[in-house]
Amino acid sequence: MNPLGMLAELTHRCPLGCPYCSNPLALEDRADEMDTATWIGVFQQAADMGVLQVHLSGGEPASRRDLIELTRAASEAGLYTNLITSAIGIDSDRLQRLKAAGLDHVQVSIQDTDPALSDHIAGYAGAHARKLALAEAVTGLGMALTVNAVIHRANIANLSGMVALAASLGAGRVEVAHVQYYGWALRNRDALMPTPEQIDQAMQEMDALQTRYAGRLVIDSVIPDYYARRPKPCMGGWGQKSLNVTPSGVVLPCHAAATIPGLTFWSVRERSLADIWANSPAFEAFRGTAWMKEPCQSCSLQTTCFGGCRCQALAITGDAAAADPSCELSPYHSHMQELAHQASGGAYAYRGRKEGTAVPAR
């Protein structure tokens, strides 16, 4: 069993300040980032061990001056290359050079349809206009575009509008991504969490949207965990299908795994990627089903959901080996629902800024 996908966090630097950022509270420094040659070696190792798709991410991957060189190397290694970007740092000229380097697909996130609200959420003036410009440049070059619509309390009422915007930009696919509360996002949970009424409305809208756009736009939805009855099969199972490489070369089973205390992570600076995948204690910790406790241990769905998300289990129950509390079989399920129901909105905390910036109401 070898991984199919690799998330390459080229840098943790990012010009935006999205309050739902799921990267860790403490980001890695620029000085610790792997250089071009080391990243290229990682791509080649990944391809050799059977990885098929690499997701060039961050932070903002365009903050790396060698993004084109890295993309070319990944593509020449035989990997399908997906760029996950905020659009900041990619003008049409750089995009053309990325395409020439072999870039297969671009994913751009949007915050809303209203420019002022979008820029407020992103914490960056002018971000929305630049996202639209990049999206249009991507489809203008005949490239594949996914729009990632990150959904939370301030924009969930505009779900249909965001999907319509994605369609008008020529996206082939839109991800309706309800915020996942890891890393920095967990700090903003009260501010970002939708109300139960908002979720009910959004679920009804989703059904209508699937019908309206069938055959024209693929709409994939990431479930709102706090309102779910069953957990998502996080990462397709821990150490089953994919891996994550941080800017400094640490290899994680998922991008929030470093929040779990007691795990030992190995680095591509010291060991081969194949060795890490097969033998790293962090990958071994929750691989398969032997680590499970009840209710997962005797559950017939244990190889469907793999117990859900380890990081979420830790965040809510304090035990990374517990069942994901988004499962209604978890003893913490009602506690998790209460956390959502009690959320009262409020101001966002932005990275590196004084807290208390007001959130405009839609």
Added chain:
Amino acid sequence: MDEPVLPERPRLAPGVRLHFDKTRGAWVLLCPERIIEAEGPASEILKRCDGTRSVAAIVDELAAVFAVDRAVIAHDVTEMLTDLAGKRLLAS
């Protein structure tokens, strides 16, 4: 919901490509954020979706390769391409 219309000369959409996975010894269709297995006849169909061949020409070629009734092949090819078109994996 409209049935997707098959293009006259099918070709894979941008961001979609057929790839031989050397590690697993299998053909796969690499797509935005997903991977679809393309074993046996599926890969033979997909290899011919290059924008130059009509659906009928693809069926003719496969009928010459596989010892299967042409009508059966025509049905399978149409079904698979309709499914791919519905998932936006064929260029429109």
